[in-house]
Amino acid sequence: MQDRQQRGRVGRWARRAGVALLVLVGLVLAASGAYLGWDRLDPVRLDVPRPGFDVDAAGVRTHVEHWPAARPSGRPPLVLVPGFAESTYVWSRVAPLLAADRDVYAYDVRGYGFTDRVPPYDLAADTDQLAGLIAALRLDRPVVVGHSSGVAIALSQALRDPASVAGVVAANGDGTPYFGDDRTSSGGGARWLLLPPVAPAIVTAVVRHRAPIRAIVARQCGPGCPTDDAAIDRWRAPFLEPGGVDALVAIGRRPLIGLTDAQETQVAVPTAVLFSSEDGSFTRPQAQATAARLRTDRVAELSGARHLALLGEPERFAAALVPLLDGIAPTVP
Incomplete structure (x- = not known):
């Protein structure tokens, strides 16, 4: 009897955890889709030099x-x-x-x-x-x-x-x-990138802001690397062009x-x-x-x-x- 009760409690907790996980995934997907929709309405475009x-x-x-x-x-x-x-x-x-x-x-x-x-x-x-x-x-x-x-x-x-x-x-x-x-x-490609629209939303959030790009560049480049706003915008600008994030995600996959x-x-x-x-x-x-x-x-x-x-x-x-x-x-x- 006690074993059945214990298994019943475990089963109920497992079902609740499953429901909670599904709700969380749904919220993440909805938030990612909403973020991408907002980005399309208010895109960032950078006017940087394009020599060549x-x-x-x-x-x-x-x-x-x-x-x-x-x-x-x-x-x-x-x-x-x-x-x-x-x-x-x-x-x-x-x-x-x-x-x-x-x-x-x-x-x-x-x-x-x-x-x-x-x-x-x-x-x-x-x-x-x-x-x-x-x-x-x-x-x-x-x-x-x-x-x-x-x-x-x-x-x-x-x-x-x-x-x-x-x-x-x-x-x-x-x-x-x-x-x-x-x-x-x-x-293989990055597995987390297989989940749309989460991956495009994350990449979009990164390239819309200078701070994460500045951190990546500084870590890979060292103290002699240009990390002023103009330099960081040279890195970001191509990914903020239409289709830029989608291409990066596709390559990463x-x-x-x-x-x-x-x-x-x-x-x-x-x-x-x-x-x-x-x-x-x-x-x-x-x-x-x-x-x-x-x-x-x-x-x-x-x-x-x-x-x-x-x-x-x-x-x-x-x-x-x-x-x-x-x-x-x-x-x-």
Whole structure:
């Protein structure tokens, strides 16, 4: 009898907890939907500088910035590929330094920055865009420098069409999304992003305000990074454009882009690796392993620097990168 009573009480509490959970989920969904509705009625739009121009890159209207060589030297041009949630802005402080003796181009990867948000958001489509960009700009075998997840796009282009590039630099990224002891299982997208409209509401709330973006940038960039309101607005502005949050959520739901270890060993063009000692996402052992897969001894370390050293310490980043570039392709044949 006591056991039946105990089970009855447990069952009643379980039903009540279930009802409470359903009510809570319903409230969260309703609040998220209401927040997104309010955002559509009162959107934040930022008037920030948009230097550069647009080109059609494999059917994607692509935003590009160009820094002409101050003293043309015959060296191949550079194409700079931003990483996850980045835009050409991330290259804006270091690119003029790199353009001392060569043309430099940076572009917004599909889904980010001021490029059109055109799915699918996968490595094949991103590689199509890079190939289309090189063709549209009529670039003769540029060196491609990828940052963070942009390394995957740069290496993918080199693997697909080695004759199209003179070489690749992997900066603060190894070009793979793979995990596990054998690094053959792909990482999945963020599970919480699967629940609409909660994910878009959370991301919208973050990008509508400077404080969370400022905190993220400061943590990834270090003390030398611009974190004034104007700089933080350069980060926020693309995501506040129509469709910006939806594209970011869609990208986050997918597995990370990248090559397998085995594919990287097949890259035949000259390569180099640049890493920051305080970058938790691309450590010294990971950089050494990447260099081994790519069969390169061109490796440079930025001591004390973080993931966004290209923005926070542009002079040091350029000083470390230029010798790698000269080692890959000193002049146009």
